[in-house]
Amino acid sequence: MTLLRVRRGRSPNCSAVGSVVGIAIVSAMVGAAVVNAWAERFLRWTGEGTPPEGSGSPGPGSDPSTPRLRPEAFGAIVAWPEPAALLYVDHEGAADALAAGARPIGGQPSPDGALSAPTEVHLAVSERCPVACTGCYLDAGPEREPTDPSYASLRAALHEAAAMGVFEVAFGGGEAVLRDDLLDLAAEARALGLTPNLTTSGFGVTPERAARMAILFGQVNVSLDGLPGTYEKVRGWDGAAIGLKALDLLRDAGLRTGVNTVLSRQNWDHLPALSAELAARGVSEWQWVRFKPTGRGADAYAELALTPGQAEQILPVALELEASTGLTLRTDCALVPFLAAHEPPPDLLERLGVTGCVGGESLWTRKADGAWRPCSFAEDPEMSSRDEGAMADLWQDSPTLQDWRDYAEHAPEPCASCTYRSVCRGGCRVVARHVTGAPFSPDPECPRVRAS
Numbered sequence: 001m002t003l004l005r006v007r008r009g010r011s012p013n014c015s016a017v018g019s020v021v022g023i024a025i026v027s028a029m030v031g032a033a034v035v036n037a038w039a040e041r042f043l044r045w046t047g048e049g050t051p052p053e054g055s056g057s058p059g060p061g062s063d064p065s066t067p068r069l070r071p072e073a074f075g076a077i078v079a080w081p082e083p084a085a086l087l088y089v090d091h092e093g094a095a096d097a098l099a100a101g102a103r104p105i106g107g108q109p110s111p112d113g114a115l116s117a118p119t120e121v122h123l124a125v126s127e128r129c130p131v132a133c134t135g136c137y138l139d140a141g142p143e144r145e146p147t148d149p150s151y152a153s154l155r156a157a158l159h160e161a162a163a164m165g166v167f168e169v170a171f172g173g174g175e176a177v178l179r180d181d182l183l184d185l186a187a188e189a190r191a192l193g194l195t196p197n198l199t200t201s202g203f204g205v206t207p208e209r210a211a212r213m214a215i216l217f218g219q220v221n222v223s224l225d226g227l228p229g230t231y232e233k234v235r236g237w238d239g240a241a242i243g244l245k246a247l248d249l250l251r252d253a254g255l256r257t258g259v260n261t262v263l264s265r266q267n268w269d270h271l272p273a274l275s276a277e278l279a280a281r282g283v284s285e286w287q288w289v290r291f292k293p294t295g296r297g298a299d300a301y302a303e304l305a306l307t308p309g310q311a312e313q314i315l316p317v318a319l320e321l322e323a324s325t326g327l328t329l330r331t332d333c334a335l336v337p338f339l340a341a342h343e344p345p346p347d348l349l350e351r352l353g354v355t356g357c358v359g360g361e362s363l364w365t366r367k368a369d370g371a372w373r374p375c376s377f378a379e380d381p382e383m384s385s386r387d388e389g390a391m392a393d394l395w396q397d398s399p400t401l402q403d404w405r406d407y408a409e410h411a412p413e414p415c416a417s418c419t420y421r422s423v424c425r426g427g428c429r430v431v432a433r434h435v436t437g438a439p440f441s442p443d444p445e446c447p448r449v450r451a452s
């Protein structure tokens, strides 16, 4: 059996399929040890019948104990319940896992340049939001006429996703927690065998809701761009106290809780202070997110996005903060060009599941208006049509998704000859669209592109 790739953790964000970033991605020895540890865990299960950790006691926030298996052209993806990971295995590994009792799901053919189905689907369940953050990618806020999809339409999407073999569903907004039926949707997802995750700013998280969330969700991430004062510099209002309170409630309820921080020139120097606070509060995971120039974020981009000098320091700063706090750090798909700038071993990145632009490859998003997009930030008609229809058919045939896959496979120079192209997939289409006007062009902020 060959373990082709390990993608650790869960995917609670709209730009997730995030990559765990730590010493393992820069040290061949540590990276190999991580992959080997997962291979041994898999072999113990398939060879000796040693069950996954947490089996028989799916407590708060954990998945049901049976690994799910989805056939793919290369073999299969096995969703390991605890600690959560997606294991990409060859055909022999797939056969062993089925013999060991893995639950088969999905199974349709893969379109060119993609998996047979997304590993993760993001569902925007509301555009309502009680506040209007400066850089909101949706332009959400209290003044906006809300567009909330019906419960029935979201339920139908969950059923279709489960039938396709999707592993995880990330609920987001606007502010998803403002929906009274959010927990019913999460329960529906659970019943279908999907792992529901959530991103929230913290509004509406009460002790009672946190207790129910802990039973239903795989992971909840709280958006927190800084501690009081810095948060306001980034978002235009100060929601740090709300976010921190939600973090405490969720942690006390026993939920696996992460934090999303949008990297900005306004919070860059504040990251060490924030990291210490998050570690002290028992946060499980800290996800760094690239600022996306969509919605109000397009107007705020010049003022808030990282400077080139800051962006080039993302990996060393991440490694330093991870070492000093013990936090698990993840970066989103759009930050991969800045990791590649430090020349970590590309095959190690591949095996550790570090992946750039995943829109249409393993990620898919349903916007609040019911349309499907390759990623949550792809609103522009030049980069994404408004796809509607049966999910399995769209995943196979959508011209938009095929354009995105084709670009990732055949990106022009300097991406074409870049050692990291198969990992990075050409950088962020949304940033390329904003900065150059051409979404299907190399990410203009990638240090390698800038140097070319």
Ligand code: SF4
Pocket (backbone or CB within 6 Å): 015, 333, 334, 356, 357, 358, 359, 363, 374, 375, 376, 377, 427, 428, 429, 430, 431
């Ligand atoms: S365009 Fe690609 S890299 Fe950018 S946020 Fe979307 S999926 Fe991620």
Ligand code: SF4
Pocket (backbone or CB within 6 Å): 336, 337, 340, 341, 414, 415, 416, 418, 419, 420, 421, 424, 425, 426, 427, 442, 443, 446, 447, 448, 449
């Ligand atoms: S040159 Fe292209 S493929 Fe290489 S790291 Fe930069 S954006 Fe990614």
